[in-house]
Structure formats: structure tokens, C-alpha cells
Amino acid sequence: MKHYMNPRSRAVTTDWMLRELDAPHETVLIDLAKSETRTPEFLELNPMGKLPTLVDGDVVVTETAAICAYLADKFAEKGLAPSPGSPERGTYYRYLFFPGTTLEPLLSVNRLDVEADPVSMGWGDMERGMAAVEAMTPSEGWAIGDRFTAADVVFGGTLAFFSGFQMLQASPKVEAYVSRIQARPHYQASHAAM
Ligand SMILES: N[C@@H](CCC(=O)N[C@@H](CS)C(=O)NCC(=O)O)C(=O)O
Known part of the structure; x- marks a missing residue:
């Protein structure tokens, strides 16, 4: 590869x-x-x-x-993905797709001084987006439970990225999850040169 x-x-x-x-x-x-x-x-x-x-x-x-x-x-x-067809797979997909299709455009548009209709725009508005982030962020462990998966790489990585650029005001729960993400040795190795 x-x-x-x-x-x-x-x-x-x-x-x-x-x-x-x-x-x-x-x-x-x-x-x-x-x-x-x-x-x-x-x-x-x-x-x-x-x-x-x-x-x-x-x-x-x-x-x-x-x-x-x-x-x-x-x-x-x-073991970084739940089995296809398992109930966890649905939740896993949610964490994989939400960052790119909703969170990234929302935060990017929010930074610009433009009028956008939050009902027709697929990414809604900041209030709802941040409520979704808060609800989806695990209080402990990882996105779909005790097991770290690719959902954390994508969702947690996105939260870490945008918190770092001050484009996302992280709540204490989100901050704690981002800290767990950033404590992973492989995260640190890959982000060392940033
Ligand atoms: N939706 C893409 C976005 C990728 C993206 O925007 N990459 C940037 C770097 S962070 C890039 O390659 N920019 C070069 C360019 O647009 O010319 C993804 O999630 O992979």
C-alpha cells in the first residue's frame, strides 16, 4: 500500500x-x-x-x-471495527460519517461571515452541531464502548484537530475525550511533525 x-x-x-x-x-x-x-x-x-x-x-x-x-x-x-451486521456497526458508521459530512462543513462555514440556511444546509447550525458533539462524546472510554476503534480515529481526531485551531469550544467532557485521544502513543507519533 x-x-x-x-x-x-x-x-x-x-x-x-x-x-x-x-x-x-x-x-x-x-x-x-x-x-x-x-x-x-x-x-x-x-x-x-x-x-x-x-x-x-x-x-x-x-x-x-x-x-x-x-x-x-x-x-x-x-479489532478496530465492529463486525459488519452487528448493532455496533450502525453506531460506528455514525461516528465515521458525522465528522466529514456535518461537523467539518459546519465549523468551516461558521468561521466565515456568511448567511446560511441551517434547515436546508446538511450541517445545520452551531447550536445543534455542538449538542450532537456533546451527546456523541463518550464520558469515558471510546466512541462505541470500551473498545478503541476507527470511529475514535475519525471522530476523536476531528475534535482534536478543530479544538487545536480554536474552531470548536470544547466542553469539559469533550476536552477529556480529546485528552484520551491525544494520550495514545500512535496519535503522538503521527502528530509529532505537525
Ligand atoms: N475531505 C477530504 C479533505 C482533504 C483535504 O482537504 N486535504 C488538504 C490538506 S489537509 C489538501 O490536500 N489540500 C491540498 C489542496 O487542496 O490542494 C478528507 O477528509 O480527506
Whole structure:
């Protein structure tokens, strides 16, 4: 597998996931300042010209959450995903999809001084978004219980990322969860160069 990444990008999350799984892979460092994601070769892999991008044989996986989900299933024996069809799998999907489809656009739009209709916009408004974050954040342990999974890499990683940029006002419960996330040795190894 080839992991196209830059340590100052969202690819630290997929790098962290690869480390949690101890998954054999080659890291391909991409220089964003030199627009190396805009070369014809890279755009052939990912027309969005974005990191992270994972290439596994003939399969190209893009989008942080999709890469984490793909890896958790590929290395299922490592136990970072609940079994397909299990009740936990539904909750797990919720944690995987909420950050990219709702939380990220909400926080990004919130930073801009624009009028947006929270009813038709898929990400609602800050009040509801923060209520969802609060409700989904575990008081102890991990997103789907005692077991750390890819849901924590994606959801917890997103909370850590946006708290770090002061784009999310973390409650004490969210702060404590982010601290548990950041205490993981593989999180620290992948984020050391940020
Ligand atoms: N939705 C994508 C976002 C990826 C993304 O925006 N990556 C940024 C770095 S954090 C990037 O590659 N930017 C380069 C560019 O847009 O040219 C994901 O979750 O993976």
C-alpha cells in the first residue's frame, strides 16, 4: 500500500490509523507548497488533488474517513471495527460519517461571515452541531464502548484537530475525550511533525 501524505495535513489521521494497525505500507511524502497534488499523475489518482490518498494495488481510496474504514476492515483481525451486521456497526458508521459530512462543513462555514440556511444546509447550525458533539462524546472510554476503534480515529481526531485551531469550544467532557485521544502513543507519533 502507498500512503500519500504530508505531516501538516489531514493525512496525519490516516497515518495515525496505519500506526494503530501496524499496517505495512510505503509513505509517499507530498509537498503541498510545491503543488505536488496538482500534477497529472497525482490527479489521475485523486481528481480532488487532496491528501490523504491511499493506493492498495488497483484500489484507490480517498477521503480520510473512507481510508480509515477501509483499513479497519482490511486488517479486521486488529479489532478496530465492529463486525459488519452487528448493532455496533450502525453506531460506528455514525461516528465515521458525522465528522466529514456535518461537523467539518459546519465549523468551516461558521468561521466565515456568511448567511446560511441551517434547515436546508446538511450541517445545520452551531447550536445543534455542538449538542450532537456533546451527546456523541463518550464520558469515558471510546466512541462505541470500551473498545478503541476507527470511529475514535475519525471522530476523536476531528475534535482534536478543530479544538487545536480554536474552531470548536470544547466542553469539559469533550476536552477529556480529546485528552484520551491525544494520550495514545500512535496519535503522538503521527502528530509529532505537525
Ligand atoms: N475531505 C477530504 C479533505 C482533504 C483535504 O482537504 N486535504 C488538504 C490538506 S489537509 C489538501 O490536500 N489540500 C491540498 C489542496 O487542496 O490542494 C478528507 O477528509 O480527506
